[in-house]
Amino acid sequence: MDEPRDVGIDAETERQIAAKIAEEVVGRPPTVGVIGVSGTGKSSTINAMFKVGLEVSHVVACTKEFLNVDLAAPSSDPRLAGQQTVLRIVDAPGLGEDVRRDPEYLSMYEEALPAADVILWTMTARNRAVALDQQYLRHLAPFHDRMVFGINQIDLVEPRDWSEAANCPSRTQRQNIDIIVQDRAERIESIIGRKPVVVPYSATHLYGLQELFTAMVEAAPPRRSWIFSAIKKFDPFDFIPAQLRDRVAQDVGETGRRRMRWSR
Amino acid sequence: MSYMSEEEYRYLVARLRRDLEYYRREDIRAFDAFCEWLNYIGFGWLTVGLRIGNSVWRGVRGLWRRMFG
Structure with missing residues (x-):
């Protein structure tokens, strides 16, 4: 066995752990169930977090069939570079798209979701009608404990005056977003019987992603949540407009902070 | 670049501070989970030091940092 390093773990132990990590992430890939009307x-949300290239369409529903999608998600660990690290997405056509198929999709979700480490339930800020979400939530009661609710597209909240210069919602939008979050949280709570974690964000603007991601890591099983951090592909600084990053970093006292390897 | 008010800039900074707090929470949770997993796979002896803050704990922390940044 090699001599212990200054960090207190010898090289052989470290090699063994690296091998076990590879075994864990290959044998049982980190799995996210993504649900929403x-x-x-x-797909945009998953792409923003993990840069995995899920197909996105802005016109028609993109995911036509119920899918278990395995996406290459290389770890930042150079020792795992040769491993096929995978993020598994339990993805389905948006519920509510065709009422004839919903029962089929719901039953597929019931079959597939037990394998999900965490479930991300997406809604949009501008859609006030959440009856469909409530209805589907009732069907998926066994999975409530690992659900995180994201309210996407907050950049489109009235009066639609998102600040492009600061990449932030305007003051009025922020007030409206707070009202929307409270409203959705109450309506979800009425179904699941506990206060839900509801996070407003914009996948397009990479805004609010860190809060959403932290909520997902906290909802994942204790023995598995580290894997999500290992394959994450964004940095808390990413939403800051490039020309402002140095100034903002100085103002938050993070100038010496080592940016994540994959960060732009 | 379009105009940005001082209030918007202050909000941006406050928002980043908040996100960095979330990042730290994520990091702590992920590291705790990593230690729990180490225990599960039979390397729990490495994490014993977590309670007393010894050099082995620093080793696990260093390992985590080197692997996952």
Whole structure:
């Protein structure tokens, strides 16, 4: 066995752990169930977090069939570079798109979701009608404990005056977003019987992603949540407009912070 | 670049501070989970030091940092 390093773990132990990590992430890939009515930006959200290239369509529903999608998600660990690290997405056509198929999709979700480490339920900020979400939530009661609710497209909240310069919602939008979050949280709570984690975000603007991601890591099983951090592909600084990053970093006292390897 | 008010800039900074707090929470949770998993796969002896903050704990922390940044 090699001599212990200054960090206190010898090289052989470290090699063994790296091998076990590879075994864990290959043998049982990190799995995210993504649910939401059609057009809520499920694929865009996953792409923004993990840069995995899920197909996105802005016109018609993109996911036509119920899918278990395995996407290459290389770890930032160079020792795992040769491993086929995978993020598994349990993805389905948006619920509510065709009422004739909903029962079929719901039953497929019931079959597939037990394998999901965490379930991301997406909604949009501008859609006030959440009866369909409530109805589907009732059907998926066994999975409520690992659900995180994301309210996407907050950049489109009235009066639609998102600040492009700061990449942030305007003051009026922020007030409206707070009202929307509270409203959706109450309506979800009425179904699941506990206060839900509801996070407003914009996948397009990479805004609110860190809060959403943290909520997902906290909802994942304790022994598995580290894997999601290992394959994450964004940095808390990403939503800051490039020309402002140095100034903002200085103002938050993070100038010396090592940016994540994959960060732009 | 379009105009940005001072209020918007202040909000941007506050928002980033908040996100960095979420990032730290994520990091702590993920590291705790990693230690729990190490225990599960039979390397729990490495994490014993978590309670007393010894050099082995720093080793696990260093390992986590090197692997997952």
